[in-house]
Structure formats: structure tokens, C-alpha cells
Amino acid sequence: MYIPAWPVLNPTSLFKPAGATIPFPLGCPGSSYFYVARNGIYHLMKSLVSCGVGVPAGSKEAAQAAYRRDADGGPDAQKAEPLVLVPDYHHGNEIYALKAAGAKLRYYPVKKNLDVDLDAIADLCDLEPKPLALYLTHFIGWPQPIIEIQSLCNRKNLILIEDCALSFLSEFEGRPLGTFGAYAVFCLYKTVPVPNGGVLVANNAVNPGTTAVRPCSAVSVTGPSIDLILRWIRSRNEFFGRALLTAKRAIGRTLTGANVRRLPIGDTGFDISNVNAGMSPICHTLLGRFGYEEIKERRRRNFRIVENLLRGNVALVDKTLNDGVCPLFFPLLVKHKQIAAASLAGRGIETVEFWNSGDPQSHQPGSSAEFLRRHLLELPIHQDVTPEAAEYSAKEILKLDVGLAA
Numbered sequence: 001m002y003i004p005a006w007p008v009l010n011p012t013s014l015f016k017p018a019g020a021t022i023p024f025p026l027g028c029p030g031s032s033y034f035y036v037a038r039n040g041i042y043h044l045m046k047s048l049v050s051c052g053v054g055v056p057a058g059s060k061e062a063a064q065a066a067y068r069r070d071a072d073g074g075p076d077a078q079k080a081e082p083l084v085l086v087p088d089y090h091h092g093n094e095i096y097a098l099k100a101a102g103a104k105l106r107y108y109p110v111k112k113n114l115d116v117d118l119d120a121i122a123d124l125c126d127l128e129p130k131p132l133a134l135y136l137t138h139f140i141g142w143p144q145p146i147i148e149i150q151s152l153c154n155r156k157n158l159i160l161i162e163d164c165a166l167s168f169l170s171e172f173e174g175r176p177l178g179t180f181g182a183y184a185v186f187c188l189y190k191t192v193p194v195p196n197g198g199v200l201v202a203n204n205a206v207n208p209g210t211t212a213v214r215p216c217s218a219v220s221v222t223g224p225s226i227d228l229i230l231r232w233i234r235s236r237n238e239f240f241g242r243a244l245l246t247a248k249r250a251i252g253r254t255l256t257g258a259n260v261r262r263l264p265i266g267d268t269g270f271d272i273s274n275v276n277a278g279m280s281p282i283c284h285t286l287l288g289r290f291g292y293e294e295i296k297e298r299r300r301r302n303f304r305i306v307e308n309l310l311r312g313n314v315a316l317v318d319k320t321l322n323d324g325v326c327p328l329f330f331p332l333l334v335k336h337k338q339i340a341a342a343s344l345a346g347r348g349i350e351t352v353e354f355w356n357s358g359d360p361q362s363h364q365p366g367s368s369a370e371f372l373r374r375h376l377l378e379l380p381i382h383q384d385v386t387p388e389a390a391e392y393s394a395k396e397i398l399k400l401d402v403g404l405a406a
């Protein structure tokens with residue numbers, strides 16, 4: 001059995017007719033498309049730093065940005081750095097992009113159930129300097145308490161930026177995540193098999209990223225596209241697929257040796273020289289062809305299979321699969337992340353170790369974020385995982401005894 005961590009690309013997708021509907025934020029007038037989501041985050045923050053460029057004059061966001069500048073006072077007002085509230089549990093790429101754009105960050109705590117701590121956020125809003133924006137991450141498909149957060153943002157005069165990098169296709173009460181804030185970012189390649197793709201959407205403002213993008217090189221698209229197809233082959237024929245992937249990696253090493261520059265994907269870091277790279281045309285084509293309702297249904301089905309087998313046997317993150325949630329992974333609590341990941345890999349189950357580190361400035365010994373960094377492992381339940389494979393994963397977790405005790 002081989003269960004890939006991420007969705008794989010069935011090559012027939014390339015030849016399918018376009019589907020009837022595409023979900024938010026695809027095709028929206030306020031969307032701009034980048035090679036990776038962090039490029040969009042950078043452009044958004046840069047525009048807010050430089051006094052609300054990209055937000056219409058007279059809009060709430062422009063007024064807030066101007067207020068922050070003036071609050072700093074004097075002739076140096078233009079140099080004021082906007083302060084953004086950000087979660088202490090984070091990937092790192094979003095943080096590096098915000099910092100590179102000139103934002104100052106103030107960390108707020110995320111609880112063990114992956115919800116943000118609203119009381120702590122409210123308190124942090126009252127410290128000086130007052131924050132300009134709240135950066136809110138919807139973790140692995142679950143909505144944050146968005147209605148309460150919207151009202152807090154209104155009360156405290158904060159621009160709400162939703163990070164939906166892990167929550168494409170998820171909804172709250174019938175409304176897509178990413179439509180509640182002034183801005184939202186998405187990372188498409190985490191949910192669907194495209195070789196790259198991040199979106200910045202501006203809901204009621206001019207998108208600050210639309211003029212920035214330039215096409216990425218063909219060689220940057222070819223490698224990840226082939227990788228997605230080879231993983232699809234491997235999920236059908238372990239021996240053949242593995243051999244092809246090994247050969248592909250050797251070609252990659254040769255290209256690297258010959259200094260053929262490719263843009264990385266799925267990496268950690270922020271490279272300002274790549275910040276204008278756009279999503280490749282093949283992604284636009286593929287995105288029109290996926291069956292999004294089926295993707296969501298399969299993810300929810302697999303989540304339930306794993307949950308039913310694990311409940312009562314290992315500790316579970318306190319999350320309910322409410323209507324509208326499209327889970328990115330099954331959040332598996334394990335005793336030891338690296339050992340669990342290696343043991344499961346030995347049984348053909350690839351997992352993702354979100355997020356072992358993060359900005360050292362955010363670290364608080366004993367915090368829930370530290371607990372999550374140590375114990376939360378992401379188990380694949382995506383659309384290419386069959387019900388049998390989901391059941392196999394859950395049974396192997398129990399057999400290997402890697403789960404945190406219930």
C-alpha cells in the first residue's frame with residue numbers, strides 16, 4: 001500500500017472537459033494568482049505598509065492605514081510599520097512574507113483544539129502600538145469562530161486577513177471561508193493536484209497583487225507536474241512508480257548540478273527575488289476540470305472512517321466535522337512526531353509534519369502551540385485515499401501504537 005501525503009494527478013484530468021462550476025476564490029474579480037501564496041501575502045502587506053495602496057481611497061482599510069501612519073506622527077509618519085496580530089502556531093512562510101513586507105508582528109495564542117484564543121486577541125488589541133490587522137489562519141479546513149472574530153475586528157478597527165492556505169473549499173454556514181475578511185489567501189496545490197498556485201483575494205477592495213505577477217519558467221512547472229503524475233502511478237503500481245520517481249529525482253539532481261534554476265514549491269523560506277512569480281497557465285486549465293463536490297465528499301468520508309476507528313483508542317483533537325468543513329488532513333495526535341512519521345512511512349503511509357518549528361520569536365514554553373508542534377501529525381485523507389486505504393491507515397496507527405494516549 002502506498003498512500004501519498006498529497007493528492008496526485010491522474011493524467012486524464014488534462015484531457016477532461018471543463019467542469020460546470022469553479023469554487024471561490026477561483027474566477028473572482030478580486031483574485032490574483034501567484035506561484036505560491038506567500039507572494040500574495042507579501043504584496044498585500046506591502047500595499048498596507050505603503051499607506052493603503054491598492055485599497056480604494058475612502059475605504060475603511062485606507063482610512064485605517066492612514067490613521068496608523070498619522071498615529072505615529074511627525075515627518076517620519078510615512079515610515080510607520082503596521083502592526084499585525086498573528087498566530088503563534090504557524091507555518092513560517094506566511095510570517096516571513098509579512099516581515100519581508102515591513103510588518104511588525106505581535107503573536108496571539110492558538111489553543112490545543114486549533115481555535116484562536118479570542119480573549120487573548122482582544123487583550124492584545126489594547127496594547128500600544130495598536131494593531132492594524134488581524135491575520136487569522138483557518139487550520140486544516142476548520143473555520144475559526146468567524147462571526148465573533150468579525151465583530152471583534154469591527155469593534156477594534158482591525159483589517160481582517162483570512163489565511164485559507166489550508167482551507168480551500170471549506171465553508172461556514174454555507175459561505176466560503178475567505179469571504180469574511182477584507183482579504184484572504186489560498187494555497188491551491190495543497191488541496192488539489194496542481195504544480196503550483198496561490199491566490200490573494202480582495203473582497204471589497206482593489207487587489208494589490210494584480211499588476212505584480214509575471215509567468216514562471218516552464219522548467220519550474222515541468223518537474224512538479226511530472227512528480228504529481230508519477231505519484232499517481234506509484235499509488236497504482238508501487239514498484240514501477242517508485243522506480244520512475246527515483247529516475248526523476250536523478251534528473252532533478254543533474255539539472256541542479258547544471259545550475260538550471262527552478263522555483264521551489266512546498267519549501268520553507270521567503271525569497272524576495274521570486275515574489276512576482278505567477279501561477280502557471282496549466283494550473284488555470286486544471287482548476288477548471290476538477291470535481292470539487294466529489295473532492296470535498298471524499299475527504300469528509302475518509303475523515304469519518306479514520307475518526308470512527310481511532311475514537312476511544314487514541315487522543316483526538318477536539319474538532320467536529322460540521323457541515324461545510326473540507327478537511328485537509330486528519331489531525332493525528334502522536335506521542336513522538338518523527339518516530340510516528342517514520343513508522344507510518346514504513347507501512348507506506350506518507351504523513352506531513354506541520355510544523356516542527358516556526359518563528360523563534362513566537363515560542364512560549366508550555367504553550368498550546370508548542371504542544372501542537374510536538375504532537376500533531378497530519379494524516380492524508382484526501383480525495384485519492386480510498387475507503388480501504390483510510391481504514392488501513394487507522395488500523396496501522398493502532399497496531400504501531402504511535403497515537404497519544406486517549
Ligand SMILES: Cc1ncc(COP(=O)(O)O)c(C=O)c1O
Pocket residue numbers: 035036037038039090091093094137163165166187197198266267
Ligand atoms: C498557514 C499557511 N499560510 C501560508 C502558507 C504559504 O503558502 P505557500 O507555500 O503557497 O507560499 C503556508 C504554507 O506554506 C501555510 O501553511
